[in-house]
Amino acid sequence: MVWLAGASAAIPGPGQARQLWGGERPVWVVDEPDRPETVVRMVEDGTQRLAVVGDVWLSGGELARGLAHVRRSDWHELTRWPGSYWVVADTGRSTVVLTDLCGQRPVYHARSDDVALWATQAKPLAHATKAAIDQAGMVHRLVVPTLGDLVGAHTTFAGVHRVPGGHALTLTARSRHVDPYEPDQQPTTFAESAVRLRDALTTAIEARTTSPAETITADFSGGLDSTTLALLTARAGRDVLGVTLADRLNPNDDVSYAVLAATAEPRLRHELVAPEPPPTFFNDLLEAPITDQPHSDAGRWARKWSYQRHAVAAGSTLHLTGSGGDLLLAAPATCLADLAASGHHLTLWRAARARARLRHRPVYDVAQNAYQLADTSYPDALRQLAAAIRLGGQRAHGRRPLRWLVPSGVAAWLTPNARIGLLTSISDLATVAPRGYGSMSRRRARDEVREFGTYQAELNAQAASLGLRLHTPFLDNEVVRACVALPPYLHNHPHRQKPLMAEALRGLVPSSLLDRRTKGVYGAAGYVGVARNIEVIRCLLDSSELVATGLLDADAVAHDLALAAAGIPTRFAALESVITAELWLSQYRAETSVPQWEVTAHAH
Template identity: 30%
Template sequence: MPVDGEMWFAVLPDADSAQAAAHALCRRAPQVIEHASGRPWLVGRWPADQMHLAGAGAAQVAVIGRCLVTAADLDGRARALNGGAPVDALAAGLPGSFHLAVSAGGQVTVRGVISGMRRVFHTRLAGVEVAASRADVLAELVEAPVDEEVLAARLLPAGLITHVQETSMWRGVRALPPELLLLLHADGSWATRCWWRPPEPVLPLKEGAAALREALISAADSCTAAGGTISADLSGGLDSTSLCFLAARGCAELVTVHYRTLDRFNDDDAWASRAAAELPAARHMTIDAEQMPAWFAGLTTVPPPLEEPGAWVRDTERLATVARRVKATGSRLHLTGGGGDELFSPTPGYLHDLVRSRPLMALRRLRAHRPMWRQSWSTLLRALADNTPYNRWLGRCAEHLATGTLDLRDPATGWSIPPFMPTWATPEAVAAARRVLEGIARQAPEPLAPQRAAHQILTMIRSSGMGHRLLQQGIAQHGVSFAAPYHDDAVIEAVLSVRPHEWSQTGTYKPLLTTAMTGIAPTPILQRVTKGEYSAEFHTGLHRHRRDLLDLIEGSHLARMGLVNPAAFRAALLAPQRDASDVGLPLLQTLACEMWLRAAAHHQSGPRPPARAAAQTRHRP
């Protein structure tokens, strides 16, 4: 279950048959919002500024999360809904990141966001279908066991196959794909409907950058409009630096946070200093490298319970340090530039699309990319000629799933880089992961977008969104709220609307973002062409905490479940590491799964929190 003070909510159908489910939820929830009928609708825990309500007759609307919406605007949308306007268009044009819940005509609708930062789960409880913003809330209510096959599949590197990462960790608890909305009917049944499809990538760079600029300004305004003090990462990279300049335009006081790097050749520190000098109205906090815990610190302690494994376990102590410091400044909200690399970096898949629409341009681009990939012409041309449908590609991945290492030179012009299991995964774990992939392939899912480039972008941003969602859960215990504006729907749509070949040009660095930020951030800042690299942090953290990592795997939950071979894990961890890709990516997922199991076992075996006797607040919109 979420820790005290952490936001969560559940959604109930408008039916007398939901009373038993409502009673079970209300025992755990301090807040309740009712349907127009007077029955419980939304139960959970949320801060007042995260719940925006409106009602018109029998139609009621809840926008739950960060949203720049006025009461008058939301009232107008509710009236339109009561007059027959479609639910799918209800939130059109609303900036921010939020869940949308609607109760109208005895039917309840709920959805999250495209990036996966706000998700919807549902299960059968006391004879009716119930939805929630967290899977573990529902899993505890119905005593759902962990799905061990899905757990084995989570040993695969994150961000390669979205359907694996978006599958519920609990048997009997369903995870709603971000592009679908959930319908809860009065008879206790449920259905889904697609509410979002990616836009066609038809806009030229200049026009698309203008749309992106407006989306970014609105996203930042949704963070600053309430005033007070906010904080933001200022790594020195283009993504976080752009957010700082966007946030500085608002009415909130800005505190920037920069933690110095270990590598003296990493020029992020110098660029962060240049950016800070251009933000004289902001307060600037710099944390020396020696004051920051190393990567992999804190593995000897039990982490807070998350609803599923999250690779941010690598940074648990570092993030806690930053959270405590920004909390001390009075910050009510912390911004991160996460998602920028996923949206604005070139995706190799665009060449697969380009060769079919503009073959001569594709050939020129291929000549420029080939030296970086160090692949033969025959390999590249064979990859570009491959037209395997997405579901068949998934089946092929399942068929050939084996242990191995990721080759970062792979051009990845297909749907994604083929997934691989870590070298320490047992044959049983590999077989279980293969069954999960085969099950997904048998459902014949459509790709996230028809174009390879858009599919790859959505795969990465949805992986990033779900990771940042778990990051929010991890730092909630420190009383810090969190925002990642690059994951907002409007920002993602603006990026996907642009012709990929126009912002994937060689010799330029993130041209879509720099064009959008022209006039907001200083030109010299936007002309940076380098990017920081953090292998020094990986190797230093691995050196300092190797003993902790080795101790962790001895007698680990994963080992007892037969999913990890401790001897193979030790051998991989003690072997010379060429770079972070040798064990870094597989290690993160293994640690995430192990620490998640450890937290779950600790909190289940420890004293259970007392059940709440009754809802403390009740109100209608």
Template identity: 30%
Template sequence: MEQQWITGGTAATDGVTIKGLGDVRRAPGMRARAVGEGPAAAAVVGDCTLTEQELRTALPAVRAGRWAELTRWPGSYWVIADNGRQHFVCGDLAGLRAIYYTLQGERAAWATAARLLGCPLVPDLPWLAARLTAGEHHWPHHSPYERIHLVPGGFGLLLTPGALPQLIDVTGIEPVAELREGAAQFGRALTDAVQRRVHDADGVVGADLSGGLDSSAAVVLAAETAHVHAVTYTDGYTSAEDTAFASRVAEHTRIEHTTAAGGDAQLPFGFPAGQPAGTEPVLEAATYTMDACYLAPVRDLPVHLTGHGGDVVLDASASCWARLLQDGRRREAHRQVVAFARLRNTAPGPAWKTLKQAAGLGRSTALLRAAEALEHGPAAGERATGGWSWCRLGAGASWLTGHGRHQVAALLRQAAREQQPEHADEFDQWAALRSVGASARGWEPYAHALGIQPVYPYLDNQVVRAAFAVPALARRGLVAYKPLLRAALPQLPDWLTSRRSKGSFTAQRIAGLARHHGRLTELVGASPLAAAGLIDPAAVQTVLAQTARGHNATAIADLHHLLVTCWWLTGQKARLEAAC
């Protein structure tokens, strides 16, 4: 099989040729290092301070095909390598540095952006409907487009002449026994990920400061070595506690701090004219006006720190209790569930029932049961109970037409046959990591439009590896929230790490639905998902009206996904029609 290879950013590219690697295109300003010796060649493209000499020491691994060794440098980057027999390309563990590929006759083409593959970008409507119904994590190799595949975060793509493309696992997690054992390693990795970036920026750096633990920790670390200008968003719906914590962190670190006050014009789901759409739907599309409001003071700074991804690496979901049940540790699992429920004044019974069912079914069976439920008739969305399941059909399940249910069921059956982790905690943490990686990747055109250069220290390979080395159960914590952060960074003030609450934008989203209700109703009705007979607009509009009145807040997350998908698809349709 003949291969062609492309790499680069999503901006306009310039071409360079690297011996042994073919035509490598990179975006202007994108850092690249390349070495070659005999048939072996390797290149690193992206946010990595690796020197050519350091990269040269990796050539023995290239010759031997030890591909995972090429992913262990600090930063966030792509790796391209060739040993004369095989060609290897890899992004990061989170999927922020994405790799797309497609088969074009006798050739396999790959690129770091789907549009660079040179084939039509036709949205995969059944898959988008399935993602709205059951979540995207069951199909980690799918892109939003027909016949274009996505290399899942944690895997690389290996191309061998005469063979089909092969996915290579590069996760390389080395487990530790307990939190204390892994905390120091995580602390060093996160500190380096933050401070290396702000040091390289050599000037004022911007930073999100929501008042939550993740962004606050990044700001504290950055302020130790750089001049930081942090920004916070607030409006009439923002938690006063969040704002107070943000102000206290700014005072503690003595940084420059701007709080931007938004109003009705900044409420979600406005989708103003001229808003960039990007090449995949992301939740942040709904909050573009909020972002434009609070990020304006730090526009054009060389670096902008975020806490994005902190929830995934610092915490764990109730899947860790399902894992206890899978391991036969029923008594410990029950004790954890009851203790967690008591701390939050909730009944443990529903969560315990859900966890037992998840552990008993397993992933494949759970997906097959969800498919069967869809095929047998309209399915009501399952209400979250605080437990965990392999496949929870959300409110989107009740919006599907008969045709839509059969399409989604077929995709669920396909996913049940594909290989994924069968341990609940491993499956869930990788699914969550890829989800936040996709979110960061999809926000790139918005960042570009707003003049922001975002960095995501919590998503660096070595930070993720250090976090996931700690058992999910230890990261979950009962008494302390995000105990890994407290143990890893003892210099953080106790008043910050002892915070147990977490803010949300639910109130803003409900207000945004009410403000833009008429336009959103039209958007759903005109969506390609409705035109293809996959969703019933009337069913959506009923839930939309209820939620806009504050009567069905449990559906807000599913509506958010649906609305940004409909808006994105409408823009994609317009672009396709203009190209014809």
């Protein structure tokens, strides 16, 4: 993929890079071979410069007006165009680099001697600074991936830091700092959010339909998110190839919804893919495309490729996916605490009754838990998290109360020393964490969006290496803003998956899709995949770097792996994250084509 780099001093750039501008704070771009669709838009006026790089659609006038925002340091306004892109500005005194709200356009920074470096891939910075792998940091991310204050700015490389989504990196000759550019949003009403989402999502689609992309393709699962995007694109006047995986391992009604939706839209050409044998997780595991950072979906690459290769074969130059829709539009379970805190007691009781039926628990217990959670501060939530980790992530029996922060199943496999190290970090964080319910609710939503962005960045890279350019309209900045401005409890509805989306797109998308109450599940492909590929997985874990460095207990991991291979429900998500982390480590150690950047000492 195309990537950018820059420095706080006049030094040589990465190998095969071309300079966007020079001077005291040079910026370079390393182009994507044979992929001319990458957009690099630039404008300058004297000592001030602005570059917008990625999938962005804006006029020359809009770009020129962007310089006015650079002069005023109004960075928020430079993130309101549709698409997914980086923004780089030179104010004449400093370089400012913006990532998007969720962070799927990542930015990293590090220091080499007296020079601050930045890049949109972490590996070049690791090469430039000779950074070692931070295995303990990797394990922390595996256990608490959405605890942004602990892991949000870290990477797998010691000394290489990530700029969180919604932040700007500022570099001068003497300093570098990271600051949020997004102002606090005032909560909106349901009706206001529906109008805002309709405008933002249709703008995101229209920008893509008027782009030079010759062939538009789409995931077309039959689920609400991907199917909606494909239908909106077709109804905006573009022909679309929608690709659906018909999987007999996971029978559900997704395929029926896909066929029904495709039949009603003449501009949508539908291709139903039914490979035999059915593709599973971990197929061709060792052939997974190499990514910049560990990618939790790396074990699913062959399954995705089994149907997405049809889009590549059709000549796709723009492929739509519904990534982000579930995160932004479905109500989290903790929305019950929002109801309690906001005094919506009758609505809380109705929601608690629905959850109680689903979880086979007394309604009173669910409601009481919601009120307790509403009174839980951030420091208290961190202490509850530490208590769960201290117990080894043991599964709760009987009641399973809601918590703001929950460790992943990897907590069950930590060695004593690794557990102590993580608990110490969480305890230190709890001593300085701000109190207050509101900050906790907003913090959780913000951290989950940013964690999803780190996942999507690697998914984009994986697909690009196979010749597929993914587009995720739900993660466009204005779409994200429209969704997160609505209080979480207003995303909740007893009879609709995503009530905000249903209200926003009524009349544009068939009601039969918007009012769908079911959702496809694909767990069987995971467990069957472990059984089919058990020898490859065991071989990978037998040489585990995280075990060798004393962080994970090999016997504990092997026990859960054996359960999964036998089809017995276990900590599957945790297994998948550890397997893919070990895969990334083995690939990185063997990699011969890491982006090179030789940085020599800078003379003052």
